[in-house]
Each structure stands twice: as C-alpha cells, then as structure tokens.
Amino acid sequence: xxxxxxxxxPLIGFLIAGLFGRQIGAKASEYVTTGLMIVAAILSWIVFxxxxxxxxxxxxxxxxxxxxxxxxxxxxEWTFRIDTLSAIMFVVVNTVSxxxxxxxxxxxxxxxxxxxxxxxxxxxxxAMLMLITADNLLQMFFGWEGVGLASYLLIGFWFKKPSAxxxxxxxxxxxxxxxxxxxxxxxxxxxxxxxxxFETIFATAATYMPHEGASDANVIVANFFGMELxxxxxxxxxxxxxxxxxMGKSAQFLLHTWLPDAMEGxxxxxxxxxxxxxxxxGVFLVARMSPIFExxxxxxxxxxxIGAITAFFAATVGLVQNDIKRVIAYSTCSQLGYMFVAxxxxxxxxxxxxxxxxxxxxxxxxxxxxSVIHAxxxxxxxxxxxxxxxxxxxxxxxxxxxxxxxxxxxIPFTPVGFAGFFSKxxxxxxxxxxxxxxxxxxxxxxxxxxxxxxxxxxxxxxLTFFGKPRASHxxxxxxHESPQVMLVPLYILAVGAVVAGVVFxxxxxxxxxxxxxxxxxxxxxxxxxxxxxxxxxxxxxxAPFIAMLIGLVTAWYFYIKSPETPKRLAASQQGLYQFLLNxxxxxxxxxxxxxxxxxxxxxxLWKKGDVAVIDAYGPNGIAARVVDVTRNVVRLQSGYLYHYxxxxxxxxxxxxxxxxxxxxx
Numbered sequence: 001x002x003x004x005x006x007x008x009x010p011l012i013g014f015l016i017a018g019l020f021g022r023q024i025g026a027k028a029s030e031y032v033t034t035g036l037m038i039v040a041a042i043l044s045w046i047v048f049x050x051x052x053x054x055x056x057x058x059x060x061x062x063x064x065x066x067x068x069x070x071x072x073x074x075x076x077e078w079t080f081r082i083d084t085l086s087a088i089m090f091v092v093v094n095t096v097s098x099x100x101x102x103x104x105x106x107x108x109x110x111x112x113x114x115x116x117x118x119x120x121x122x123x124x125x126x127a128m129l130m131l132i133t134a135d136n137l138l139q140m141f142f143g144w145e146g147v148g149l150a151s152y153l154l155i156g157f158w159f160k161k162p163s164a165x166x167x168x169x170x171x172x173x174x175x176x177x178x179x180x181x182x183x184x185x186x187x188x189x190x191x192x193x194x195x196x197x198f199e200t201i202f203a204t205a206a207t208y209m210p211h212e213g214a215s216d217a218n219v220i221v222a223n224f225f226g227m228e229l230x231x232x233x234x235x236x237x238x239x240x241x242x243x244x245x246x247m248g249k250s251a252q253f254l255l256h257t258w259l260p261d262a263m264e265g266x267x268x269x270x271x272x273x274x275x276x277x278x279x280x281x282g283v284f285l286v287a288r289m290s291p292i293f294e295x296x297x298x299x300x301x302x303x304x305x306i307g308a309i310t311a312f313f314a315a316t317v318g319l320v321q322n323d324i325k326r327v328i329a330y331s332t333c334s335q336l337g338y339m340f341v342a343x344x345x346x347x348x349x350x351x352x353x354x355x356x357x358x359x360x361x362x363x364x365x366x367x368x369x370x371s372v373i374h375a376x377x378x379x380x381x382x383x384x385x386x387x388x389x390x391x392x393x394x395x396x397x398x399x400x401x402x403x404x405x406x407x408x409x410x411i412p413f414t415p416v417g418f419a420g421f422f423s424k425x426x427x428x429x430x431x432x433x434x435x436x437x438x439x440x441x442x443x444x445x446x447x448x449x450x451x452x453x454x455x456x457x458x459x460x461x462x463l464t465f466f467g468k469p470r471a472s473h474x475x476x477x478x479x480h481e482s483p484q485v486m487l488v489p490l491y492i493l494a495v496g497a498v499v500a501g502v503v504f505x506x507x508x509x510x511x512x513x514x515x516x517x518x519x520x521x522x523x524x525x526x527x528x529x530x531x532x533x534x535x536x537x538x539x540x541x542x543a544p545f546i547a548m549l550i551g552l553v554t555a556w557y558f559y560i561k562s563p564e565t566p567k568r569l570a571a572s573q574q575g576l577y578q579f580l581l582n583x584x585x586x587x588x589x590x591x592x593x594x595x596x597x598x599x600x601x602x603x604x605l606w607k608k609g610d611v612a613v614i615d616a617y618g619p620n621g622i623a624a625r626v627v628d629v630t631r632n633v634v635r636l637q638s639g640y641l642y643h644y645x646x647x648x649x650x651x652x653x654x655x656x657x658x659x660x661x662x663x664x665x
Contacts, residue, residue: 021115178248250282267370304344311337360496454551
C-alpha cells in the first residue's frame with residue numbers, strides 16, 4: 001500500500017489543483033499539492049531504508065495495480081517494481097520535487113496561474129514515478145512519454161512569451177527523435193526475448209551469455225527490418241536503439257540542443273527537470289537494462305564515447321555563457337556525460353551514485369540561481385550582477401556549498417569532501433581502470449571537463465557575488481534576500497550536497513555494495529571494476545583534484561585578480577570565442593539541415609499539392625464549383641414578374657418541343 005501511495009499522491013495533487021484550482025484558489029492549490037508531496041517524500045525515505053538498507057539479498061517487491069493488456073503474446077500488468085534502484089529514485093525524485101513545490105510557493109507568488117503551475121509540477125512527478133517503478137517496458141514508456149508531455153507544459157508555462165513556446169516545442173520535437181529509437185528498441189526486445197516484462201527479459205538474457213570458447217557469429221536469432229541478424233548483432237542493435245531513447249531524454253551529444261533552451265521555463269522547473277527527473281530518465285533506463293547492455297561490448301563502447309564527448313562539449317560551452325541559468329544547464333549536460341561514461345565502462349553503481357549526489361547539488365544551484373534572479377528583479381545576465389554577496393548572504397553561502405560540491409572539493413585519499421568529490425572522482429578512476437577500448441579517450445576528456453567545470457562554476461560565483469556591482473543603482477537599491485519559504489529548501493539541499501557522498505559511498509561502491517544493490521544492477525562476472533579502481537596510480541586519483549585547483553585558480557585570476565584578461569583573451573581568440581558562445585553552432589546546423597528543409601518541403605507541397613490539386617480538384621474545388629453554380633442560379637431570381645413569365649414560356653416551349661420530337665422517334 002505504501003508504494004501505491006508514493007506514486008498516486010502526486011497524481012491526486014494534480015487532479016485537485018488541475019480540476020478545482022479555480023474553485024479552491026491558488027493558496028489551497030499550493031498547500032494541497034505541496035502537502036501531498038511532503039507525505040510522498042517521507043514515505044520514499046522510509047521505503048529507501050527498508051528496501052535498500054534493510055532487506056535480504058535479491059528481494060524485489062512488486063505491487064500489482066491491475067491487468068493492463070492481454071493480447072496475443074503480450075501480457076502486461078500495471079505493476080510497481082520496487083528494488084534498490086527504484087528506491088533510490090524514489091528518494092531523488094520525491095525529495096527534489098517536494099522542495100521545488102515548497103520553493104515555488106515563494107518564487108511564483110506573483111503569478112495568477114499558480115494552480116495550473118502546481119498541477120503541472122505534480123503531474124511531472126507522477127509521470128516520473130511511473131517510469132521508475134515500471135515492471136515492463138510498455139509501462140516505462142507510458143511514464144517516459146508522460147514526462148515528455150509534462151516538460152512541454154512546464155517549459156512553455158509562460159506561453160505568451162514566444163521564446164518559451166519555441167523552447168517547449170523544441171524539447172518536445174527533439175525528444176520525439178530519441179523516443180522513436182526507444183519504441184523500435186522495445187520492439188526489438190520483444191522479438192529477441194519474447195516479452196517486454198523485465199523479469200522474463202533478465203532471465204532470458206542470462207542464456208544469451210556466450211559460453212567460454214563458444215561463438216555465436218553464425219547463429220541467426222532475429223529478423224529486424226528485413227535483415228537477418230546474428231545474436232551479438234541483434235543485441236547490439238537493440239541496445240543502441242534503447243540508448244537512442246536515453247540520449248534524447250538525457251540530452252546527450254547530438255540530441256542535447258533542447259536542454260539549454262528549457263531554461264525559458266520558470267526557475268523551479270529548471271531545477272526539477274535538470275536535477276532529478278527528466279534528464280535522469282535515460283541514465284535510469286540504461287542502468288535498469290544493464291543485463292542486456294552487458295551482452296554488447298560494442299553498445300557499451302558507443303555509450304562511453306558519446307558520454308565522454310558530451311561531458312567535454314558541454315563543459316566547453318559553459319566556459320563562456322553569460323546567462324546564470326544556462327551556465328548551470330550546460331553543467332547538467334556535462335555531468336550527465338559523466339554518468340553515461342560510467343554506464344559505458346560497466347560502473348553502473350558509480351553512475352547511479354553520481355545521479356544521486358548530483359540531484360542535491362544541482363537542485364541547490366538552480367534554486368540559488370532563482371534566489372539571485374528574484375533578488376535582482378528578474379535579471380539573468382551575470383555581466384549585470386556583481387557585488388551581491390553582502391546583500392544576499394544566505395543565498396551566497398548556499399550557492400558556495402553547491403559550487404564546492406559540483407567541483408568536487410575534498411581531501412584526496414581521505415573520507416573528507418563534498419558530495420561530488422566522491423561520486424565524480426569515482427567515475428574518473430573507474431574509467432581509467434576499465435578495460436574499455438575507449439578508457440584512455442574518456443578518461444582524458446573527463447579530466448579536462450572537470451577542470452572546465454571548476455572554472456565556469458567559480459566564474460559564476462565571482463561574476464555574481466564578488467567585485468563591484470554592475471547593476472543599475474535602482475536595482476542594487478532593491479536587492480533583497482529571498483523569503484524563508486524559498487530558503488528552507490536550500491538548507492535541506494545543502495545538507496545533501498555536503499554529506500550525501502561520505503554517508504552513502506560505502507553502499508554505492510564500497511564494502512556494502514553487494515548487499516545494498518541485491519541484484520538491482522547486473523554486472524557480469526568479468527567486470528572487476530569494483531576491485532581494480534582501488535589500485536589506480538596515485539596520479540590518476542589526484543587528477544580530478546588537480547583539475548579542480550587549476551580551474552579555481554584560473555577563474556580567480558581572470559575575474560578577481562585581472563578582470564580585463566578575459567576580454568583581451570576573447571578579442572584575441574574571436575573565432576574560438578564565437579564558436580563556444582554559439583554552442584558549436586549546432587542550432588544553426590540543425591536549422592539549416594532540418595528546419596529550413598522541412599519548411600521548404602512544406603511550402604512546396606502546399607503550393608503544388610494543396611493549392612494546385614486539392615484546392616482546385618479536391619473537396620475545396622468541388623465546393624468552389626458548387627458556389628459558382630449557385631451564384632449563377634441566384635442571378636435568375638431578379639424579382640421582376642416578366643422575367644419569371646418569360647422563363648415559364650421558355651420552359652413550356654422546351655417541353656412541347658421535347659414531346660413532339662420524342663414522339664416522332
């Protein structure tokens with residue numbers, strides 16, 4: 001019963017605020033949805049300690065809601081699957097969502113459409129909970145698409161703002177590209193394993209493991225898209241299609257362009273999407289399907305390469321962004337790249353650990369950014385800030401904690417450090433220790449990305465809180481700290497950003513690993529990463545710390561010691577600066593390749609098909625001819641008696657003529 005309550009409480013909040021928000025008022029909508037989320041979050045922590053930390057090895061709890069579909073070979077129940085992985089996601093999703101609900105009471109107090117906003121937040125949360133508790137791929141896809149729908153509604157919440165509407169459409173369309181691959185992947189799983197239920201898939205996947213010395217090169221197991229495929233090729237194709245879906249939701253390289261534009265939504269939406277829900281769905285998918293991905297080294301190699309490129313690419317773009325929310329957005333994209341590298345090298349626990357810690361410090365950073373924006377009357381450009389530290393001291397301290405966490409500040413070789421120090425460093429070390437063909441490539445890009453992360457994170461701090469005020473005197477005069485309803489969520493997230501790493505590291509990759517995960521993640525018997533990463537060279541273990549220091553010192557020199565240096569450097573490297581500022585020109589490239597060509601095709605079909613054919617000869621053309629005939633008939637109704645008499649005479653003459661001629665034949 002407790003599991004059903006966790007999932008359905010947000011749905012109840014959505015229905016109350018969505019259907020009766022106008023009747024009960026904005027305040028009641030806020031209190032109802034937030035109150036239900038608080039209950040769901042408390043229950044989530046209870047389940048986490050019970051399932052992840054207190055159950056016997058291998059136990060999976062299932063709660064059947066109803067039989068859903070039974071047709072042919074498809075037999076699908078709507079069932080909640082609760083194991084360690086879903087219990088972790090319970091905590092992440094419901095904790096962050098609850099704090100976002102609470103924060104929004106203060107941040108959105110001026111908006112007249114608050115009931116609709118809180119209804120969307122709760123709908124978003126319900127869809128994500130449906131995704132993470134799925135016991136089959138169809139149920140997961142239901143939650144997957146629900147998250148996509150809710151994100152569209154939230155990003156475009158201020159729908160009268162053209163940029164917000166465009167951003168919502170962009171997120172929806174780009175995700176459809178990935179979702180197309182996901183749908184095909186589900187179909188391939190059904191062909192290969194005869195089921196879309198996880199229990200059957202995972203049990204059957206074990207039989208696909210090639211025995212030692214055996215080869216499956218000539219074993220035809222499936223016919224995909226008219227092509228006969230061997231076992232290994234079919235599994236690789238399946239994994240890559242599933243990963244395509246993950247790329248869309250988690251904004252990986254090539255399908256990343258929607259994520260920064262999602263900043264057009266209210267700041268609480270940014271925190272919810274970027275920290276705990278939508279963008280982590282792809283990571284969750286690959287982790288959940290680890291028994292299949294472990295069968296395809298080629299697919300894991302692709303995951304590693306794409307993840308490493310994403311981490312590096314997004315970090316380079318974050319170096320020069322001036323919008324405070326976009327800097328954090330590209331940071332999210334980069335950190336997701338770290339998670340996928342961990343998945344690609346087989347360190348599934350490391351990926352989920354970073355997902356767990358990242359939720360706290362990234363939600364903290366976004367909500368702190370919202371507090372800054374709230375303080376300076378909606379300004380988001382860091383070039384128009386500066387000197388805010390004395391005016392919003394609490395926000396400054398909270399954002400400092402988030403920055404220390406994301407940059408991985410800690411003391412090497414000791415259990416002392418912020419959350420990111422443990423999770424991000426673990427990924428980097430595991431990548432080096434892995435036997436992946438791309439381990440050297442990925443390790444190098446991740447270390448460089450760590451240095452860039454430190455630079456742009458401290459750049460944000462220095463530009464926003466230090467130096468002389470660059471805002472107008474009027475704005476500075478009204479700078480004020482946020483109300484307590486907005487600050488309390490920051491306090492709670494700050495605790496997570498400080499202690500989540502040191503408290504839970506033993507469970508995610510230490511001595512408690514096996515008992516903690518209890519089979520929720522699958523690792524092949526040849527995967528020795530948990531042991532090998534402890535024996536990497538000292539320089540490898542120190543690399544993230546050194547990268548962090550380089551980024552910090554460089555940012556301090558550029559924006560505190562010598563503020564003119566960045567301007568001179570940008571002027572001397574104008575081509576590179578514009579390349580990074582314009583995000584490697586991906587938006588322009590996609591606009592040229594897809595948007596303009598689609599519009600040109602649409603215009604051609606409209607002119608040659610709709611106007612020339614359909615309008616002329618189709619239903620529109622027939623209607624036009626009827627109108628023409630009717631218009632001519634109407635002209636006969638002149639209203640003059642002699643016209644009607646003349647028409648009658650002509651009719652009688654025609655009738656008599658026809659009778660005479662007809663009788664002669």
